[in-house]
Amino acid sequence: MILPSLKDIAWNIFLPVFALLIGSHVNLANADLADAITKVKPSISVVGYYKSTNSPRFTMRGTGFVVADQNLGANFVVTNAHVLYGAAEDSSGSELVVQVRDAKGSLQPRQAQVLEVDRLHDLALLRFSGDPVVGIRLKDSDAVREGQSLALMGFPIGGALGFSPVTHRAVVSSITPIVLPAPTGQQLTEKSIRSLRDGSFDIFQLDGTAYPGNSGGPLFDVDTGEVVGIINMVFIKGTKESAISQPTGITYAIPANFVKQLLQRHKAN
Incomplete structure (x- = not known):
């Protein structure tokens, strides 16, 4: 009978222990995300406009x-500035509404008003009743x-999948500066030059898939x-429709410290 060597014995012990440790780490990571989703989900809101003569009304x-x-x-909502002002035809003569979840988890429409807007960082602060x-x-x-590793939550594809928050994992692939487009020579004023000088700031580039409708949602x-x-844009190749049919998996988010600055500005006012 050939007895196993000490090396073989050690290897046979190591492999199951290593697999157990790896499995435990994965399970803990999944548990952390599940717990985080439970915390975040009740605070997610749908932002839009209501008009009784429209179809659909919201x-x-x-x-x-x-x-x-x-x-x-209480009752302050953060979203993107472009969510409010991206389509004039939606907001003309309409009422700004956020849909939030009550204690039972049901969506409830609430009237909202715009308190602060930071167009440079694409942020807006709302308050609802x-x-x-x-x-x-x-x-x-x-x-x-x-x-x-982070996660993002929102309503992808503009609520086409229903108004139930959807979570996606994301990895910070880069922390990179963003620069606003330069105005033309005729538009160069003292104010626009100052905006260009101050307009570069770092954002998060994510290896994660977001869709139209995710704008304004939290990265957590x-x-x-x-x-x-705060999710604010998705890299798109070709038309906007390709963001759904051929997602690039590249998403950008505004760092939360700019939201803190917006809140401080509101408190000061």
Whole structure:
């Protein structure tokens, strides 16, 4: 009888233990994301316009989320500025509405008003009426690192899949500067030159798929459920329709610290 060597014995012990450790790590990561989704989901809102003569009466424009800030109060929603102003035909003569979830999880339409707009960073702060809705906390976005695993949540494809929040994983592939397009020579004024000089700021480039409708949704830490960014655009090849049929998997998000600045500006006012 040939006895196994010490090397074979050690290897046979190591493999099952290694597999167990890897499996445990994956299960813990999945549990963290599941817990984070439970925290974030009640705060996700649908942002759009209501007009009784339209068909349908409610037109979704994007996603938003209720932000938690003990110094601000309740029922404040953060979304993208372009969600509000991207289509004049939607908003003309219409009422701004956010749909939020009540304590039972049912969507409820609430009248909303625009409090602050930061077009440079594509952000808007809204407040809606009615009973308080739970909010999500903002995290220091300067702590985000390239290669970090995050998640995003929203209503992809403009609610075509229904108004149930959808979550996608994403990895920070790059933290890169964004520069606004330069105006023409005739448009160069002291104000526009200052805007160009101040218009470059870092954003998160994500290896993750978002769709039209995700704009304004939160990018969040899978460990804590805290928001580190706001989805604001998807890289598209060709037409807008190709964002659905041929998604590039490249998405961009505005760091949450710019939201903190917007909140501070509102408090100061």
